[in-house]
Amino acid sequence: MNKNYTYKFRIYPNKDQIAFLDEQIGYNRFVYNFFLERTTNLFKIHNIKFNYYESKKIIPLLKKGFPFLKQANSQSLQASLKNLDTAFKNFFQGRAKFPNFKKKINTNSIEIPQHFAVKDNFLCIPKLKSVIKIKLHRRFYELAKSIKITKTPSGKYYVNILVKKYDYTPYMQDRVKNTVSGADLGIKDFAVITTGASIADKKSIKIDNPKYLIKSQEKIIKLSRRLDKKQHKKTKNDKTKASNNYKKCGKKLTELHEHISNQRKDFSHKLSSRTVNDSQVIVLEDLNIKGMVKNRHLSKFISDVSWSMFTGQLKYKSDWYGRDIFTVNRFYQSSKKCSTPGCGYIHKDLKLSDREWTCPVCGTKHDRDINASINLFLEGLKIGQVLPELTPAEYAPAGIHNTGYSRHTMRQEAYQFIDR
Ligand SMILES: [Zn+2]
Numbered sequence: 001m002n003k004n005y006t007y008k009f010r011i012y013p014n015k016d017q018i019a020f021l022d023e024q025i026g027y028n029r030f031v032y033n034f035f036l037e038r039t040t041n042l043f044k045i046h047n048i049k050f051n052y053y054e055s056k057k058i059i060p061l062l063k064k065g066f067p068f069l070k071q072a073n074s075q076s077l078q079a080s081l082k083n084l085d086t087a088f089k090n091f092f093q094g095r096a097k098f099p100n101f102k103k104k105i106n107t108n109s110i111e112i113p114q115h116f117a118v119k120d121n122f123l124c125i126p127k128l129k130s131v132i133k134i135k136l137h138r139r140f141y142e143l144a145k146s147i148k149i150t151k152t153p154s155g156k157y158y159v160n161i162l163v164k165k166y167d168y169t170p171y172m173q174d175r176v177k178n179t180v181s182g183a184d185l186g187i188k189d190f191a192v193i194t195t196g197a198s199i200a201d202k203k204s205i206k207i208d209n210p211k212y213l214i215k216s217q218e219k220i221i222k223l224s225r226r227l228d229k230k231q232h233k234k235t236k237n238d239k240t241k242a243s244n245n246y247k248k249c250g251k252k253l254t255e256l257h258e259h260i261s262n263q264r265k266d267f268s269h270k271l272s273s274r275t276v277n278d279s280q281v282i283v284l285e286d287l288n289i290k291g292m293v294k295n296r297h298l299s300k301f302i303s304d305v306s307w308s309m310f311t312g313q314l315k316y317k318s319d320w321y322g323r324d325i326f327t328v329n330r331f332y333q334s335s336k337k338c339s340t341p342g343c344g345y346i347h348k349d350l351k352l353s354d355r356e357w358t359c360p361v362c363g364t365k366h367d368r369d370i371n372a373s374i375n376l377f378l379e380g381l382k383i384g385q386v387l388p389e390l391t392p393a394e395y396a397p398a399g400i401h402n403t404g405y406s407r408h409t410m411r412q413e414a415y416q417f418i419d420r
Helices: 015-046 052-065 067-071 074-092 170-174 211-229 244-278 287-291 298-321 368-386 405-414
Strands: 003-012 108-112 122-124 132-134 144-151 157-165 180-184 191-196 203-207 281-285 324-328 356-358 365-367
Touching (some): 015 074, 015 144, 052 067, 052 074, 180 244, 180 368, 191 244, 191 368, 203 368, 211 244, 244 298, 281 298, 281 368, 298 324, 365 368
Parallel strands (some): 180 281, 281 324
Antiparallel strands (some): 003 132, 003 157, 108 144, 144 157, 356 365
């Protein structure tokens, strides 16, 4: 199976190019909003749903009514329409809210499906005569299928390059035999990960929430307080004008938010790559269990937003590199079970505040999170043993999860606590 993947790079347009990009982004926003309004009205009055192909035919007429649209790249306008189509489909199938109008102050983007070129240090796009400076901080060899240029609220520009990943990625050769990782997403630390090929050689590592992330988060809280003290309107009908200091401070805050989001992504990418590199079988716990935990600590707040990013990356990278990833469900008591081999006592009275506990049966002193992570690791080892030795033909394609269903049914039967 082929998968699509996106590479994201910062681009550095000059003044003229910024004007050009902003115009193009504006045309796309205009078309999106125009059809959103039109469809909303049609739907309210006549109960007519959005039709992509009919709407596409209206674009040439729209260009006559709004001549500035003639400057726009037609394919990008169509892509904008396609996005609206997806937004409506998601709404009608109950996956998303009713689409919102696009606003200039939010992140805006323009898709370019054809006639672009990405080279070592520049980017060419249709209708722009000069080339935009780009910094490719990593190499990619796949063919680019389409690109998307994004402008963030603080005025930075990025390009997302969509490529097709093929089955025969060289990484598939590096199948890490019998190595297992169990990751417990901690309350105190970001995660505790136990890795190894057997009970004897396992290692548990505590991964702290990175200090720079905590520092940035503290800065955000401080800056938000400072912003609130500057002159600005406090209610909807308040006529107070925002002061220059308010705007300046607001821009700083937006930049800081972007910065922290990049830091978080970077941290998460490094950790997920390392985990996937180290292990063939990865076992996680259900995030919903942690979600129920109410905790006002800053580290918890950071964890909350980063956990889902981390598990999401683990999942797609596992698929990509042919790893097997599992989630234990909420009935599996990874924290309460004694991880000492042969014991397995369940400590029913374990409270959230108990960081350490001693098993009354075998006497082992446990660190709560390490114990949980070892239990997940042990489940992973069991899965590894249930699996028959795989033939190369079975694991060679990255689409293993779509074809190897017999292996999965086997696991499902053997492990009632484990979901995929
Ligand atoms: Zn025990």
